[in-house]
Amino acid sequence: MLAVSASYGLGAVAFAALALTSRRVATSQPRLWRPAAISAVWALFAALFAWIDSGRELVALLEMARDLAWLWFLWGGIRLLRGREDFDSPGLTGLGQILVFIAVLASLAQCVALLWPGRLSGLLAYVLIPNLMSVLGMVLVEQFYRNARPQERWGIKFLCLALGGMFAYDFYLYSEAMLFAGVSADTWAARGAINALLVPLLGISLRRNPDNRPLGISHRMAFHSVALVGAGIYLMLMAAAGYYLRIVGGDWGSLLQTVFLFGAIALLLVTVFSGVARARLRVFLSKHFFHYRYDYREEWLRFTALLTAGDPGARLHERSLEAMAGLVESPAAALWLKQDDGHYRRCAHWNWSDLDGQFTSEHPFARFLETSRWVLDLHECEDQPDLLGEATLPAWLAGEPRAWLVIPLFWHEKLIGVMVLADSLGKVTFDWEVSDLLKTAARQASAHLAQARAAEALTVARQFESFNRAAAFVVHDIKNLVAQLTLLLANAERHKHKPEFQEDMLATIESSVARMNRMLIKLRDKPEPAGNSSVELSELLREVIRSKNAFSLKPTLEIRSPDLQVRAEREKLTRVVGHIVQNAIEATPYTGRVGVSLDRQGDWAEIVVADSGCGMDDAFIRERLFRPFDSTKGTGMGIGAYECKSYVQELGGDIVVASRPGLGSQFTLRFPLHTGDDRASPDAPEEP
Numbered sequence: 001m002l003a004v005s006a007s008y009g010l011g012a013v014a015f016a017a018l019a020l021t022s023r024r025v026a027t028s029q030p031r032l033w034r035p036a037a038i039s040a041v042w043a044l045f046a047a048l049f050a051w052i053d054s055g056r057e058l059v060a061l062l063e064m065a066r067d068l069a070w071l072w073f074l075w076g077g078i079r080l081l082r083g084r085e086d087f088d089s090p091g092l093t094g095l096g097q098i099l100v101f102i103a104v105l106a107s108l109a110q111c112v113a114l115l116w117p118g119r120l121s122g123l124l125a126y127v128l129i130p131n132l133m134s135v136l137g138m139v140l141v142e143q144f145y146r147n148a149r150p151q152e153r154w155g156i157k158f159l160c161l162a163l164g165g166m167f168a169y170d171f172y173l174y175s176e177a178m179l180f181a182g183v184s185a186d187t188w189a190a191r192g193a194i195n196a197l198l199v200p201l202l203g204i205s206l207r208r209n210p211d212n213r214p215l216g217i218s219h220r221m222a223f224h225s226v227a228l229v230g231a232g233i234y235l236m237l238m239a240a241a242g243y244y245l246r247i248v249g250g251d252w253g254s255l256l257q258t259v260f261l262f263g264a265i266a267l268l269l270v271t272v273f274s275g276v277a278r279a280r281l282r283v284f285l286s287k288h289f290f291h292y293r294y295d296y297r298e299e300w301l302r303f304t305a306l307l308t309a310g311d312p313g314a315r316l317h318e319r320s321l322e323a324m325a326g327l328v329e330s331p332a333a334a335l336w337l338k339q340d341d342g343h344y345r346r347c348a349h350w351n352w353s354d355l356d357g358q359f360t361s362e363h364p365f366a367r368f369l370e371t372s373r374w375v376l377d378l379h380e381c382e383d384q385p386d387l388l389g390e391a392t393l394p395a396w397l398a399g400e401p402r403a404w405l406v407i408p409l410f411w412h413e414k415l416i417g418v419m420v421l422a423d424s425l426g427k428v429t430f431d432w433e434v435s436d437l438l439k440t441a442a443r444q445a446s447a448h449l450a451q452a453r454a455a456e457a458l459t460v461a462r463q464f465e466s467f468n469r470a471a472a473f474v475v476h477d478i479k480n481l482v483a484q485l486t487l488l489l490a491n492a493e494r495h496k497h498k499p500e501f502q503e504d505m506l507a508t509i510e511s512s513v514a515r516m517n518r519m520l521i522k523l524r525d526k527p528e529p530a531g532n533s534s535v536e537l538s539e540l541l542r543e544v545i546r547s548k549n550a551f552s553l554k555p556t557l558e559i560r561s562p563d564l565q566v567r568a569e570r571e572k573l574t575r576v577v578g579h580i581v582q583n584a585i586e587a588t589p590y591t592g593r594v595g596v597s598l599d600r601q602g603d604w605a606e607i608v609v610a611d612s613g614c615g616m617d618d619a620f621i622r623e624r625l626f627r628p629f630d631s632t633k634g635t636g637m638g639i640g641a642y643e644c645k646s647y648v649q650e651l652g653g654d655i656v657v658a659s660r661p662g663l664g665s666q667f668t669l670r671f672p673l674h675t676g677d678d679r680a681s682p683d684a685p686e687e688p
Contacts, residue, residue, distance in 0.1 A: 008192030317348030357396030
């Protein structure tokens with residue numbers, strides 16, 4: 001007994017020192033010195049009665065008082081949290097009442113058990129009730145630390161470690177007693193010294209936060225606390241009942257105890273994973289222990305997180321339904337959105353595949369929603385048909401018994417959709433607070449849905465734009481080919497008997513057919529890929545000049561630096577240079593001149609196309625020349641010059657234009673030189 005007395009005597013001294021220190025340091029209520037002083041008294045009497053081997057009942061009552069003091073300290077307002085100025089915590093009173101009620105019942109039960117002789121009452125007084133209090137203590141410490149702000153945990157972590165260690169050791173002590181039908185002498189003896197070792201941690205927390213505000217509790221903390229406390233009480237009661245079965249069951253006692261405990265744990269797990277049970281617990285707490293049903297910060301964060309989860313636009317409709325249904329504990333929902341033809345059709349559902357139908361924007365129900373902007377309780381509408389006025393529900397909706405709420409979705413004052421929610425699992429009552437919350441959430445969901453629809457429409461528009469752009473380039477190429485063939489046909493009457501004209505005609509037709517075949521390849525669903533390769537510029541320019549021989553004004557070619565190569569796609573580059581040469585021919589009278597030259601300037605190859613045509617002013621060059629879909633020609637597409645500049649810049653080069661009205665123009669195409677051997681084939685397929 002000397003070891004027990006020494007152990008608890010050490011604990012009494014430690015708690016007494018903590019009480020004196022905290023009374024002198026702390027200035028706000030409730031103070032740490034009170035539970036510390038009660039703990040010192042408990043440890044002192046435990047040491048005293050261990051010495052005289054008497055007073056077991058008084059020690060048990062003092063231990064109960066110690067546990068109540070620490071629990072009251074936790075719930076009444078721990079002075080180790082910062083940043084809670086004017087914090088409104090209406091739920092603290094309600095949950096404190098629950099805790100006090102449980103503690104009072106446990107105290108009364110312990111008093112009765114101590115006065116009532118018998119084996120079962122001894123088990124209740126010395127094992128079960130103390131174990132219950134240790135469970136309550138661990139739950140509260142865990143919830144307190146988990147729900148504290150990150151910046152506050154620096155000041156409370158040692159407090160939580162100390163109190164959590166104290167309650168955890170008690171739980172171990174009494175759980176061991178339940179398993180082996182008796183308290184371990186060694187474990188009991190070490191308890192006082194272990195409590196004394198935990199006291200310095202409380203002192204550290206006291207010095208870190210000597211004067212702070214009380215702790216406030218959120219809806220989420222209340223739910224988890226009540227759920228964990230309830231589960232702990234349930235397990236304690238089931239353990240006591242199983243122990244009773246073992247005593248009275250005779251030879252079948254152990255079997256009955258095992259079966260009963262397994263069934264009790266299975267029932268607890270079923271309840272924990274039951275959506276109905278969780279929903280009703282939340283509603284019960286919100287109704288009876290908080291001024292407002294919802295913790296709006298938590299609800300809004302959860303709602304927004306659901307809407308923005310996953311990839312942008314992926315399952316947005318289903319996530320919107322799930323988020324909205326979660327606000328009222330609804331297990332199913334469906335969404336109708338307005339389509340281009342004016343009909344509202346179901347576009348998504350969440351756990352409600354059998355609810356389907358449609359209605360038009362002219363339906364009285366749609367007009368009523370757009371005018372009233374109400375969230376409709378369909379059960380209330382059944383009891384009071386006058387709520388809808390002259391409007392009627394669609395037949396598919398009126399015939400659905402599970403349908404509960406109809407939530408209109410508005411975007412810029414227009415009704416863009418409707419959500420229908422199924423009956424609440426938690427039997428949530430529809431009132432003004434629920435209506436306001438759903439309306440606010442509906443605005444957020446409408447914004448996300450409208451944004452997703454706009455993004456989808458933009459994607460489709462870009463696809464059409466890409467297709468139209470490709471079609472415009474093809475039409476532009478066809479126009480150039482038609483111009484060449486038309487000119488060839490016009491000259492055929494006069495020159496068809498000349499061998500030179502016949503050769504030019506065949507070469508032009510051959511080139512036109514080859515270009516049209518390549519355009520067909522581009523328009524295929526799966527065009528053949530083509531990459532850049534080394535292109536010999538003098539060879540390419542000769543091909544371009546040959547293709548223009550059908551014109552009356554034949555351009556000249558001057559190769560000042562042969563064997564210049566650039567990295568490009570041959571067909572595209574041929575089309576670019578050919579377009580600039582043809583524009584020069586069209587802008588120049590047949591008595592004028594068009595010249596093409598190739599030269600080298602450092603590491604650059606320069607192709608110069610000069611003409612003596614009408615020329616251009618600076619404003620036209622700056623504002624209109626390379627602007628897409630802007631043309632001065634009656635039959636032009638306005639994309640040739642734009643395509644030329646874009647492709648030359650894509651190759652790392654540039655186009656420089658010098659022109660004066662009435663004096664002609666000069667286009668200089670500059671390309672970075674390439675020194676390679678992989679020359680492109682003239683018939684290489686074009687890059688899509």
